[in-house]
Amino acid sequence: MxxxxxxxxxxxxxxxxxxxxxxxxxxxxxxxxxxxxxxxxxxxxxxxxxxxxxxxxxxxxxxxxxxxxxxxxxxxxxADIGALKTGLTGLLRIAAIPTALATIAELTTPYRARHPGVRFSIQSCTSNEVLRRLENFEVDAGVTYLDNEPIGRNRVVPLYQERYRLLTAADAPLGHREQIAWAELAAIPLCLLTPDMQNRRILDRLLHNAGIDLAPTLESNSIVVLVSHVQTGRWACVLPEKLAQIFGLTPKLRAIPIVAPEEVHSVGVILPNRDPMSPLVSALVQIATRHAEALADAP
Known part of the structure; x- marks a missing residue:
């Protein structure tokens, strides 16, 4: 059967x-x-x-x-019975939204230190694809937004609060600023993620609330494409803080906080609402919970 x-x-x-x-x-x-x-x-x-x-x-x-x-x-x-015999082994499959990919190593690295027999498959997906793949057993866990659009009956483990930065060339018109308001983004050419990405839908709402109904000069579902265009000095893009830090730590680029208002969204791990969990998923929950607690305790 x-x-x-x-x-x-x-x-x-x-x-x-x-x-x-x-x-x-x-x-x-x-x-x-x-x-x-x-x-x-x-x-x-x-x-x-x-x-x-x-x-x-x-x-x-x-x-x-x-x-x-x-x-x-x-x-x-x-998997539980197998773990009793050989320890934790197997393949842990994670689907993550593109803007959260930079944080995955913060989970997989301590996970592998504890369980060296486990391998990982990381897939970049839209938030809707994360839910679909989780539902159809194509992945074991997802990393996505928790508070912006419905995530069904899945369990959640919050990881961090997403804040936004303008990634721009240091010598661009706004490159000298220490912070910037959302309304000011109307004055610069922006490249953004495509509308099928939940991050883009969040940004569209924030820009609309600031009085801007923006048509970006370039759209892509690849963050590498966005950043490579920013590096030309002719474009800017809006990225989550954690992601912008990876690309922004060069003399050519700056990651400038966007305020007025400062918007935050919760990102975390989502899991099938099933009890008991598989050993691979249970270990991920422990790692994610410790990681979130460490972030909360950090100054």
Missing amino acids: IDKLEYLLALAREKHFGRAAEACGVTQPTFSAGIRVLEATLGMPLVERDSRFQGFTPEGERVLDWARQIVGDVRAMR
Whole structure:
């Protein structure tokens, strides 16, 4: 039964019978037969289909919720038992919004020091993709905003408060300032993240509240692209403080606090609301909690 539920989860991820079968390592006829066996066992249709996958029936959506819980618990049980024999090993998969990527090393480095047998996969995603991948078991944890848009029923571990900086060339028009107001950004050419990024939606709201309905001169989903344009001296961009510090510590660039008002947003780890947690995820919670406490105690 577990393998059939795994098929259902793969179909929810891939939305295509052939790709789902490939992800499960079986032929498409075997995969389709497995789905039909699950439907026969439960006595109800789960999948809307004609010549291709059309979606799930209402019953299928409900079974999918149960499948996520059951498969998650089985995976956690296997990992927990395995940890008793060999210590903590395996692959911890984390999806993070681009603006939080600079903080991931603050979690993975102490994690590996405690558990050297664990490997890591870090994926850069939009906040919506983080939630989707977490829901579909494509990742074990996410790092995203906690207080700006809904995050569903997931557990959260707050990490830090995000503050914003203007990243600009030192010899640019505002490069000499010690701080700057949001309204003043109307006077300079900005490059920003694309609108599918939650950080961009936050910035659009802040700029709108300051009386600016801005059309940036350049948009990209890559922070490297934004910073490389700032380095030309012809553009500026708005980045979270932690991220701006990485790029701003050069003679050419400055990271200037944006105030009036100073806006903050909570960023943290999100996890499936499942108890007990897998050993890999439980260890991440311990590391993240210690990290947040250390930040809170810092002067």
